Amino acid sequence: MTTEHAGSGNVHRSMELLWDLCERPSRGPKPGLTLETIVTAAVEIADAEGLEALSMRRVATHLGVGTMSLYRYIPGKSELLDLMLDHVLEMPDGVPDMSHLGWREFLERTAREQWQLCMSHPWYPFVDQARPLLGPNGLETVEYVFRHLRPMGLSDQEMAVVITSLSNFVESTARVYINEKQAEERTGISNDEFWAAQAPALDEAMKSGQFPVMADLAGDTWGFTSETVFEFGLQRFLDGLESFLARRSSADHEH
Amino acid sequence: MTTEHAGSGNVHRSMELLWDLCERPSRGPKPGLTLETIVTAAVEIADAEGLEALSMRRVATHLGVGTMSLYRYIPGKSELLDLMLDHVLEMPDGVPDMSHLGWREFLERTAREQWQLCMSHPWYPFVDQARPLLGPNGLETVEYVFRHLRPMGLSDQEMAVVITSLSNFVESTARVYINEKQAEERTGISNDEFWAAQAPALDEAMKSGQFPVMADLAGDTWGFTSETVFEFGLQRFLDGLESFLARRSSADHEH
DNA sequence: CCCATTTTGCGTACAACGCACGCAATAAAT
DNA sequence: ATTTATTGCGTGCGTTGTACGCAAAATGGG
Incomplete structure (x- = not known):
């Protein structure tokens, strides 16, 4: 309907996820997903179909899991967006050297x-x-x-x-x-x-x-x-x- | 969810409404609304509560009519948006004279x-x-x-x-x-x-x-x-x- | 080895969205 | 008086994010 907003979710939790500050718990079944997998899938869907097509149901279907499984890894869609925004800024070839440019x-x-x-x-x-x-x-x-x-x-x-x-x-x-x-x-x-x-x-x-x-x-x-x-x-x-x-x-x- | 787009609806119909090219029909009950009233209400709601709060139900409630009554005056929400966009460009005091400016x-x-x-x-x-x-x-x-x-x-x-x-x-x-x-x-x-x-x-x-x-x-x-x-x-x-x-x-x- | 605890997976259900469909009431034309 | 057209608007459709809560998996502790 309208603009998606960065920093709208749980800021503290988003920062923990962005900077990978959480330890993997030792109990329970081994997770079948990773945060990286979810973020990558979300970016691919947004790239291909637009942000309006990006829904938790859509990401889950893309990954072959239930919608509510995603909520085990991220608090919600707002935080997923925060992760997507940083993800796409990654420079695959590292920081280019441009010290020779004016x-x-x-x-x-x-x-x-x-x-x-x-x-x-x-x-x-x-x-x-x-x-x-x-x-x-x-x-x-x-x-x-x-x-x-x-x-x-x-x-x-x-x-x-x-x-x-x-x-x-x-x-x-x-x-x-x-x-x-x-x-x-x-x-x-x-x-x-x-x-x-x-x-x-x-x-x-x-x-x-x-x-x-x-x-x-x-x-x-x-x-x-x-x-x-x-x-x-x-x-x-x-x-x-x-x-x-x-x-x-x-x-x-x-x- | 995402951006609202001008020119997404029935362009021909939007132009008719924008330029007031439709004649008032002579049969049936007298209308209780006008296009101007609907557009003004929509602009007021968007101004006060944001575009994401603007819905056909919201406009209808604001005007005290049923949601589907609005569809007698405009084909849909896209065309309403087109009318809103032109409406807010109206210069109440007419075109200012700025011929003296560089x-x-x-x-x-x-x-x-x-x-x-x-x-x-x-x-x-x-x-x-x-x-x-x-x-x-x-x-x-x-x-x-x-x-x-x-x-x-x-x-x-x-x-x-x-x-x-x-x-x-x-x-x-x-x-x-x-x-x-x-x-x-x-x-x-x-x-x-x-x-x-x-x-x-x-x-x-x-x-x-x-x-x-x-x-x-x-x-x-x-x-x-x-x-x-x-x-x-x-x-x-x-x-x-x-x-x-x-x-x-x-x-x-x-x- | 067994039980308690924690984690993962995920179905169900909620309210609001735009608008096609179709019926009732109003009013003009014939 | 009847027919035709317009206005008003209720009903119902699929989609949305996520709270709630249950089942299964796996580890820690006794």
């Missing part, structure tokens, strides 16, 4: 990596992470970003604001891109059919004389994709950041 | 208006508008934005990309802001309690030596809100746009 190239690289993360896991940008849980992968990611931005000369808070601004833009544009791509599959109506369905009413509106600028717009006005928006917005933001740093630098030299 | 002041003003729209209707930035239906209010908004940006000298498509880039950033930052504000109410846990719950695991991680930069971050690194991010990102984008136009202008003079 801040601009590094931020551009980071933005593209985030974009790729959203392409690989199209549900990811739709999760509310206002209250993020910091697992090992998430912490590693933030560590590596801050390490590479240190040479910019910004305060820690300024760096955090830069990262958050850029991250917000990338995530939003990725969301629109994903929504655009999935709209045809989800509705069964092509993009052309969609706009054709609006044409009768819009033609009348254009003829009314109330919207002269709209009526006069070039045919290719909307003929771009979110990838165009991503590239344009990214370069404008980085250009603006260069101006900001240049002004900061010349102000420093004045003292 | 493009930068105008874009800044537009960004702030969009921010305010998201504050007044906190559910708005959470709706997928990859397939927007253009109603009278929506069309009027786009008409007025393009009219004021014409003097920038950009192509129609370039203007559209600028507007979309900025709009994506504002919406995304507004989402985070709204999620941040609502998190405490939604979970019953304050922000301090939330971070305190993570502290034991994070303290261990800091002690491990694996995250030296994170361990060394200033205490106020994350002590900012989405309003800070909004202001910073907005100015950087507009600065970047100025550079873009300056380069465009100097390239033009070279020919």
